[in-house]
Amino acid sequence: MTGSDRAGPKILGLTGSIGMGKSTVAAMMRELGVPVFDADAAVHELQGPQGALLGAIEAAFPGTTGPQGVDRARLGAAVFGNREAMARLESIVHPAVAVKRQIFLRENADAPLVVFDIPLLYEKGGHEGLDAVAVVSAPADVQRARVLARPGMTEEKFEQILALQVPDAEKRRRADHVIDTGLSHAGTREEVERILRALGQPE
Numbered sequence: 576m577t578g579s580d581r582a583g584p585k586i587l588g589l590t591g592s593i594g595m596g597k598s599t600v601a602a603m604m605r606e607l608g609v610p611v612f613d614a615d616a617a618v619h620e621l622q623g624p625q626g627a628l629l630g631a632i633e634a635a636f637p638g639t640t641g642p643q644g645v646d647r648a649r650l651g652a653a654v655f656g657n658r659e660a661m662a663r664l665e666s667i668v669h670p671a672v673a674v675k676r677q678i679f680l681r682e683n684a685d686a687p688l689v690v691f692d693i694p695l696l697y698e699k700g701g702h703e704g705l706d707a708v709a710v711v712s713a714p715a716d717v718q719r720a721r722v723l724a725r726p727g728m729t730e731e732k733f734e735q736i737l738a739l740q741v742p743d744a745e746k747r748r749r750a751d752h753v754i755d756t757g758l759s760h761a762g763t764r765e766e767v768e769r770i771l772r773a774l775g776q777p778e
Contacts, residue, residue, distance in 0.1 A: 584686045585774055586704070590696035591711030592740050593733075594722035596756030596763070600711050601692045603767045609776055610683040611690040617675045618668060631667045636660070669699075688776045697741045697749065709770060710750035712743055713757040 589604070589611075591597040601611050621628045622645040632650070633640040639650040654660040676691065683689050693699075696708065713721075722733050747753050752770045756763050772778065 583680060583684050584689045585706040587688060587690045587770075587774060588696050588705040588708040589690050589692045589711065590694060590708065590746065591754075592718065592743050592746065593736050594718040595711045595713050595743070596721075597692065597694070597711040599756060599760075600709075600754055600763065600767060601690065603764050604690050604771065607768065607771060607776065609688055609690055609771060610679070610686050611692050612676055612679045613692045614672055614676075615692070615694060617672050621668065621671050621675075628667055628671055632664070635663055635667060665699075688771065688774050695740070697746060698739070707751040707774060708749070709752040709754055710743075710746045711754045711756055712747055713755065715743070717757050718743075 589597060589601060591600075601613065605611050620626060622632065624642065624644045626644050629640045629644060632645060636650060636653045639646055639653055650664070654664050680689065691705065719733070722728055722736075723730070752773075754763065754766050754770065758766070
C-alpha cells in the first residue's frame with residue numbers, strides 16, 4: 576500500500592546502518608516540525624520498568640527481566656545467534672510496536688508528513704507501505720571511528736553487527752533518498768530540508 580491508496584500523511588521510512596548518524600538526522604527532522612516514530616524508543620518503553628511486554632518476555636525467556644525491566648545482556652545472550660529464539664522474541668515485540676505505530680499515525684493524522692525511524696527497516700521488511708525511504712550514510716572510515724568510540728564496543732562486536740545488517744551500498748541502492756552525514760552538520764541539515772520539502776513538508 577502506498578500514499579496513492581492510503582489516507583493520511585505521507586510516510587517516510589528512515590534507516591541506516593550502525594554509526595551512520597540516523598539519530599542525529601531524526602532529531603533534525605523533529606526540529607523541522609516532522610513527527611517521528613522511533614521504533615527503538617517504543618521497544619525500550621515496552622521492555623522497561625513496568626513495561627507491557629515484561630510478562631511475556633519472562634515467560635518465554637526465564638530470568639531475563641527484573642524490576643528495571645528487561646536485562647538486555649541476559650536477553651541478548653538468550654537470543655543472539657539463535658534464530659528460533661530471536662523469532663520467538665520478535666513475535667512478542669513486533670505486534671506491540673505495530674500497535675504503538677498505529678496510535679502514532681492516528682495522533683498525527685493531520686500532518687502532511689511523518690517519519691518512521693526503523694533501524695532494521697530493510698532487514699525486517701519494514702519498507703512495505705511507505706511512500707519513500709531515506710537512508711542515512713557516511714564513509715566507511717567515519718562509520719568505523721564513530722562506532723568504535725562507543726563504550727564497550729570492540730572490533731569483533733562491530734563486525735558481528737555489520738554481518739547482520741544489509742550492506743550500506745545495498746541500502747543506498749534501494750533507497751529513494753540518501754542523507755550523507757559525512758558532511759558538515761549544516762550540510763547534512765540542508766540535505767534533510769531538501770528531502771522534506773520534496774515530500775511536501777511546509778517550510
